[in-house]
Amino acid sequence: MKIIDARVIVTSPGRNFVTLKLITESGTYGIGDATLNGREMAVAAYLEEHVVPALIGRDASRIEDTWQYLYRGAYWRRGPVTMSAIGAVDMALWDIKAKAANMPLYQLLGGKSRERVMTYAHCTGKDIDSCLEEVARHVELGYKAVRVQAGVPGIETIYGVAKREGERYEPADAELPAEHVWSTEKYLNHVPQLFAAVRERFGHELHLLHDVHHRLTPIEAARLGKAVEPYHLFWLEDCVPAENQESLRLIREHTTTPLAIGEVFNSIHDCREMIQNQWIDYIRTPLTHGGGITHVRRIADLASLYHVRTGFHGPTDLSPVCLGAAIHFDTWVPNFGIQEHMPHDELTDSVFPHDYRFEDGHFLVGETPGHGVDIDEEAAARHPFKRASLPVNRLEDGTLWHW
Numbered sequence: 178m179k180i181i182d183a184r185v186i187v188t189s190p191g192r193n194f195v196t197l198k199l200i201t202e203s204g205t206y207g208i209g210d211a212t213l214n215g216r217e218m219a220v221a222a223y224l225e226e227h228v229v230p231a232l233i234g235r236d237a238s239r240i241e242d243t244w245q246y247l248y249r250g251a252y253w254r255r256g257p258v259t260m261s262a263i264g265a266v267d268m269a270l271w272d273i274k275a276k277a278a279n280m281p282l283y284q285l286l287g288g289k290s291r292e293r294v295m296t297y298a299h300c301t302g303k304d305i306d307s308c309l310e311e312v313a314r315h316v317e318l319g320y321k322a323v324r325v326q327a328g329v330p331g332i333e334t335i336y337g338v339a340k341r342e343g344e345r346y347e348p349a350d351a352e353l354p355a356e357h358v359w360s361t362e363k364y365l366n367h368v369p370q371l372f373a374a375v376r377e378r379f380g381h382e383l384h385l386l387h388d389v390h391h392r393l394t395p396i397e398a399a400r401l402g403k404a405v406e407p408y409h410l411f412w413l414e415d416c417v418p419a420e421n422q423e424s425l426r427l428i429r430e431h432t433t434t435p436l437a438i439g440e441v442f443n444s445i446h447d448c449r450e451m452i453q454n455q456w457i458d459y460i461r462t463p464l465t466h467g468g469g470i471t472h473v474r475r476i477a478d479l480a481s482l483y484h485v486r487t488g489f490h491g492p493t494d495l496s497p498v499c500l501g502a503a504i505h506f507d508t509w510v511p512n513f514g515i516q517e518h519m520p521h522d523e524l525t526d527s528v529f530p531h532d533y534r535f536e537d538g539h540f541l542v543g544e545t546p547g548h549g550v551d552i553d554e555e556a557a558a559r560h561p562f563k564r565a566s567l568p569v570n571r572l573e574d575g576t577l578w579h580w
């Protein structure tokens with residue numbers, strides 16, 4: 178089953194996506210998501226210039242060998258650009274293999290470990306009251322788990338909160354990076370009040386999550402984890418930047434609030450120490466940025482030995498291709514925790530037809546052979562690339578901080 182053609186499709190139906198389509202001599206094709214928000218064209222060029230020429234003529238059934246070829250063979254290992262490119266190839270090859278076997282992808286991975294995949298949505302508001310209304314709306318939609326983020330008094334623009342009421346939140350919100358101002362003190366004083374209000378109104382069954390988005394130091398994160406213990410969060414996410422894995426130790430020693438991390442990781446080595454030391458509870462590295470199914474499966478298997486469960490990143494800046502493949506993975510993986518769901522808009526969904534379904538707070542996997550997501554290339558061509566950047570954050574005195 179030789180690969181005879183490969184196309185890198187960059188499209189922007191409201192936001193940018195990079196998709197790799199691999200076509201075999203039998204006509205069976207597979208697609209993979211290669212979207213790296215704000216750095217899309219770096220991955221597109223990596224694929225077009227360095228990967229696609231090496232794939233033509235290769236046997237599409239040799240997924241493992243191709244993974245090793247692209248990882249070891251590049252000499253320059255790891256990094257988000259390399260691993261997103263490998264991730265897209267890997268996802269497309271698994272799609273082809275499952276189609277050739279006439280099976281939905283989850284069957285090829287080992288079959289169902291569960292009937293449905295619990296998912297969480299984002300509830301945000303400019304203040305606590307409007308955030309509570311969003312929680313109410315999502316509970317009504319059936320969600321059993323919600324991520325809660327609200328505007329902080331005294332901070333003008335905050336991660337996760339739409340600029341204007343009623344608008345969708347989009348992190349890559351300007352052609353060049355917008356500048357936001359950040360105050361750790363104001364944030365730390367506000368978050369426990371937010372969770373107290375949510376628990377008071379919605380009781381104790383709803384799963385609550387919160388994303389710190391890398392802004393705290395370890396001791397500040399420890400303080401926050403302790404402060405929200407009475408509201409028993411499902412998880413506290415990305416509470417520190419984690420290049421230094423040891424940072425998680427200090428936080429862990431101070432709080433029983435479960436910790437999730439890893440949406441910016443791209444290799445098992447980024448999380449190996451924190452998993453083996455049981456400093457975290459959920460690993461979030463998604464299939465696209467983590468080198469595809471082949472590599473993320475290794476991460477999940479390592480995690481399973483240490484009671485760490487998966488909680489894949491699922492923002493709008495990963496395409497429906499990544500989400501579709503993730504739902505198959507989630508359906509199979511024994512140590513599943515939860516799946517993030519930031520719904521794509523109708524335009525994006527029309528470019529990427531798919532068979533996964535949302536029902537009563539869960540995703541239901543489809544039975545179409547492959548990962549169940551396609552790309553309408555004609556529709557994609559109508560939406561050319563538009564440069565969009567993630568913001569930067571500065572402290573109130575002007576110091577550049579983590580966004």
Ligand SMILES: O=C(O)C(=O)C[C@H](O)[C@H](O)CO
Nearest residue numbers: 214348388390440491492494
């Ligand atoms: O979905 C999340 O948890 C995020 O943190 C979203 C990120 O800000 C986004 O994917 C950046 O591209």
Ligand SMILES: [Mg+2]
Nearest residue numbers: 388414415440
């Ligand atoms: Mg996050």
